[in-house]
Amino acid sequence: MDKILIKKVADSVDRFTHWLDRYGETSYDHQSFFASKMGRSAKALYYRKPLLGTMAVAPMIFCEAFLPSARQLFWKPQRFPIADAHYAMGFAFLAKIHGEDKYYQRAVHFLEVLKETRSPGYDDYCWGYPFSWETRTGTMFGGTPLITTLPYVYEAFSQVYAIDGDQKWLHIMQSIARHAFEAYRDIETGPGAASCGYTPAPDDPCGVVNASAYRAFLLTKAGIELGEPHYLDVARKNLNFVIAAQNSNGSWYYSTDGARDFVDHFHTCFVMKALAKIEQLTAWPECRPVLDRGVRYYVGQLFDPDGLPKPFSKRPRMTVYRRELYDCAECINLSVLLRDRHPELEGVLSKVVAEIIARWQKADGSFRARQLLVGWDNVPMHRWAQSQVFRSLSFLLSRELNADKNAPANAREVLKSQSAELEQAPRVHGN
Numbered sequence: 001m002d003k004i005l006i007k008k009v010a011d012s013v014d015r016f017t018h019w020l021d022r023y024g025e026t027s028y029d030h031q032s033f034f035a036s037k038m039g040r041s042a043k044a045l046y047y048r049k050p051l052l053g054t055m056a057v058a059p060m061i062f063c064e065a066f067l068p069s070a071r072q073l074f075w076k077p078q079r080f081p082i083a084d085a086h087y088a089m090g091f092a093f094l095a096k097i098h099g100e101d102k103y104y105q106r107a108v109h110f111l112e113v114l115k116e117t118r119s120p121g122y123d124d125y126c127w128g129y130p131f132s133w134e135t136r137t138g139t140m141f142g143g144t145p146l147i148t149t150l151p152y153v154y155e156a157f158s159q160v161y162a163i164d165g166d167q168k169w170l171h172i173m174q175s176i177a178r179h180a181f182e183a184y185r186d187i188e189t190g191p192g193a194a195s196c197g198y199t200p201a202p203d204d205p206c207g208v209v210n211a212s213a214y215r216a217f218l219l220t221k222a223g224i225e226l227g228e229p230h231y232l233d234v235a236r237k238n239l240n241f242v243i244a245a246q247n248s249n250g251s252w253y254y255s256t257d258g259a260r261d262f263v264d265h266f267h268t269c270f271v272m273k274a275l276a277k278i279e280q281l282t283a284w285p286e287c288r289p290v291l292d293r294g295v296r297y298y299v300g301q302l303f304d305p306d307g308l309p310k311p312f313s314k315r316p317r318m319t320v321y322r323r324e325l326y327d328c329a330e331c332i333n334l335s336v337l338l339r340d341r342h343p344e345l346e347g348v349l350s351k352v353v354a355e356i357i358a359r360w361q362k363a364d365g366s367f368r369a370r371q372l373l374v375g376w377d378n379v380p381m382h383r384w385a386q387s388q389v390f391r392s393l394s395f396l397l398s399r400e401l402n403a404d405k406n407a408p409a410n411a412r413e414v415l416k417s418q419s420a421e422l423e424q425a426p427r428v429h430g431n
Contacts, residue, residue, distance in 0.1 A: 001350055006400050012357045013094070013393050017106075019365030020087075020390075023380065025079060025113075030369075030384035032075040033060040035131035039074055043134040065320035068369070068377040079382075081117055081127035082149045084110045086387035088156035093394040095163060097401055107160050111169065114153055119143045124179035125172050127153055128199075136259070137205065144199050147211050148270075150180050151218040158225060177222035180215060181231055186238075193240035195256070207257040209245050210267050212238040213274035220278050239278060242271060243290050250297030251313065262316035265302050265309050269330035272298065276337040295342050298334075307351050323371040328356050329388035336396050353396065356389065 029035070034043050039060060046053025063070040088110035095103035119126045126145035133140045154176045161169040183200040187207075197204030198211045206212075216238035223231030245256050252271050253261040272294045279287035301313040309327035311319060335349035360368045362378065367389055370377040380386055 001346070001353075001396075001400055005350060005354060006397070008357050009353060009393055009397050009400075012361055013090075013390065013397060015361070015365035016367075016386075016390050016393075017094075017365075020386075022364075023366065025084070025087075025382070026077040027080075027083075027382040027386070028071040028075065028077055028379055029080065029131070029381050031129075031131060031133060032071040033064055034134060035075040040132060040134040040139060044139075047134070047136050061320060064377075065372060066374070068372075068379045071379060075131070078130045079113070079117060080130060080387075081114060082129075082152055083382035083387035084113050084117070085149075085152040085156040086391040087382075088114070089152070089159050090387070090391040090394040092156070092159040092163060093391075093398040097394075097398055104160075104163060107156075107163075111157060111160055114156070115172070119145045122179065122183075122200075124183075125153075125175040126150060126179045126183070126200075140199065144201075145179070145183065147180065147184055147196060147198060147215050147218075150176055151214045151221075151274075154180075154218055154222065158221070173222065174226055177218065177226060177228065177231065180218050180222070181228075181234060184215060186234070189241050189256075190244055192237060193244055194234075194237040195241045196238055205257065207255045208260075209242055209252045209255060210270040210274075213242045213271045216242060217274040217277050220281055224281055235278075239275075239284075239286075242275070243286060246290055246293065249301075250293035250295075251301070252294075254316075260316065261314070262312060263301075263314040264312045265324070265327040266330040268294070268298055268302060269327075269334045273330070273334050273337060276334070280337075291338065292342075295338060295345070299342075299344055299348065303348070307348070308355055309352065321370040321372050321377070324385075325356070325360060325367055325369050325389060326385035328352050328360070329385045329392045332389075332392035332396055336392075336399055349396075353393070 033039055034057075042053065042056035042060065045056045060074070088107045091103045091107035091110070094100075095107060114127070115125075117127065119128055120143055122145065127149050128142070128144045128146040129140075129149075130142050132142045154173060157169045157173050157176070160166075161173065185197040185200075185202060185204050185206060186194040188194050194212075195206040195208075196212050196215045197206050198208050216235045219231040219235035219238070223229060223235060242252075246252055251263045252268060253263060254267055255261075272291060275287050275291050275294070278284065279291070302310060304310040308323060309331050311321070311324050311327060331352050332349060335345040335352070339345040339349060356367065362368065366380040367386055368376045368378050369381055369384060
């Protein structure tokens with residue numbers, strides 16, 4: 001990536017951290033329209049009786065499309081554990097890059113918050129959404145642990161533990177991994193393959209592909225870091241399910257249940273990101289061909305004619321937006337992980353990063369949430385996806401500034417040197 005864009009990334013991250021200080025750590029959410037009892041009832045009706053339910057959810061969909069700030073009429077600002085985990089990881093990256101205690105302390109702050117916001121009623125540490133969420137199978141109540149949240153929290157504790165070696169983080173890592181190993185149902189789907197539940201519910205139907213990908217990654221990472229080989233045995237089964245669930249064209253449906261056969265951008269990234277991390281941890285050979293097929297589909301089918309992430313290659317329904325910040329954040333994560341093997345992702349990465357800094361980041365430092373059919377959704381939502389884009393840009397910056405083995409150990413010297421070079425470069429109008 002060229003030096004000008006790296007400097008812009010560093011400036012972008014800095015502006016965002018100042019915005020976060022001013023804005024605070026609670027926010028509205030993508031699901032705020034449907035988090036209240038009224039919203040959940042409307043959504044439940046939609047699942048039971050689609051025609052009548054469409055009329056019930058129409059006011060929320062209209063607001064989502066044309067009046068995003070109306071979220072405040074439907075629900076309240078909340079703290080989101082998955083966002084706190086992303087913020088902890090982002091600040092941990094900055095602590096390693098800059099060697100400054102203030103970033104480390106911010107990472108620790110978010111871990112301390114996570115300690116206090118764990119799901120109640122469980123022996124081990126676990127987290128989910130703070131709101132109740134209506135699904136096809138009923139209400140998922142706030143605080144229900146989710147296998148799609150756990151890996152991020154585990155990574156956050158692991159990342160800070162690698163910095164300070166504090167044993168209290170290790171104990172929480174052990175607890176998270178134990179919960180992930182013991183609490184989630186597995187359904188055998190083939191020889192040596194099993195799909196895991198999304199929640200610890202004993203009747204969870206399983207089949208959600210990214211859920212098994214997340215658990216495979218978490219148990220692989222924990223099995224290696226914590227010296228628990230039996231975690232790896234279960235991880236291999238979930239991994240084998242994900243591999244078998246890949247379609248011949250390289251895509252993955254959201255679920256193998258036959259009902260949710262859409263293909264979208266960020267869930268595709270979730271699956272491939274988990275596979276890429278597993279391969280880096282283990283060098284298991286079965287990951288590579290699956291990732292190669294996945295990247296071909298991803299690059300060919302999940303970008304629009306402008307070369308920017310598009311939400312779906314196969315839609316489940318009509319959508320009220322053109323582009324999604326969450327897609328951009330996960331595109332950056334995946335591209336950083338796989339660009340060395342797939343050079344086409346380097347161009348994708350540069351284009352997406354330049355786009356979100358130039359057009360999505362607002363003057364106050366926060367990011368727009370969505371590009372709607374008309375206008376923008378400018379409501380800053382920590383889970384959707386302020387925290388994810390902060391973490392992804394910090395991850396990118398970490399990789400870029402540590403890529404040169406001869407670079408100064410303190411990244412501030414790198415950025416200072418690059419800034420001096422840029423000051424001497426000819427100005428280009430419009431940049």
